[in-house]
Amino acid sequence: EDQVTQSPEALRLQEGESSSLNCSYTVSGLRGLFWYRQDPGKGPEFLFTLYSAGEEKEKERLKATLTKKESFLHITAPKPEDSATYLCAVQAETGANNLFFGTGTRLTVIP
Amino acid sequence: KAGVTQTPRYLIKTRGQQVTLSCSPISGHRSVSWYQQTPGQGLQFLFEYFSETQRNKGNFPGRFSGRQFSNSRSEMNVSTLELGDSALYLCASSFFDEQFFGPGTRLTVL
Numbered sequence: 431e432d433q434v435t436q437s438p439e440a441l442r443l444q445e446g447e448s449s450s451l452n453c454s455y456t457v458s459g460l461r462g463l464f465w466y467r468q469d470p471g472k473g474p475e476f477l478f479t480l481y482s483a484g485e486e487k488e489k490e491r492l493k494a495t496l497t498k499k500e501s502f503l504h505i506t507a508p509k510p511e512d513s514a515t516y517l518c519a520v521q522a523e524t525g526a527n528n529l530f531f532g533t534g535t536r537l538t539v540i541p
Numbered sequence: 542k543a544g545v546t547q548t549p550r551y552l553i554k555t556r557g558q559q560v561t562l563s564c565s566p567i568s569g570h571r572s573v574s575w576y577q578q579t580p581g582q583g584l585q586f587l588f589e590y591f592s593e594t595q596r597n598k599g600n601f602p603g604r605f606s607g608r609q610f611s612n613s614r615s616e617m618n619v620s621t622l623e624l625g626d627s628a629l630y631l632c633a634s635s636f637f638d639e640q641f642f643g644p645g646t647r648l649t650v651l
Binding site: 461462464466471472473474475476479517519521526527528529530531532533534 | 545572574576583584585586589591596597599631633635638639640641642643644645647
């Protein structure tokens, strides 16, 4: 059965304090791993898609990496506006288009 | 380019009633997926429609149904509402693999 585990559940950082969020996954053939950001009361906002082990993608202060069993979202010198819940999801090779989500990491960046 | 729109944004219903939610995908996107988000379960897949056909379905009871129209707009219906159906219902549209979410409809069942 597909499974996605995100850690930590919550993370508090001082502004400028870099850190990483973890997403461990089990899926019967990975088609893609997705990172989203969700602000309270809003829908998830697409950040990255990773397809194969070793792949990396960057966007502003965020960098996502992928191995065969996990993905990391590195946040460099975060700002208060980076505060949000970060969601990881996997899509299996079965041909179905649905995403299987983890429960997210709630990030708070303190000025 | 306009994003995914969902209507209504908020709904309050009572147990036993039924509800219909609407989703308009990004122009050109033919796939629409629906998800339920609750604090306890997180985001869970309901179903996906592509070219007016249900292509995939999650593990939800038959009270949850949907359809897609020729213009790719989609609706989902929940009949005989239960208290546990209170959630944020999210619609996502996709062209290839990447799914773009709407703002959601917050359903409260009293």
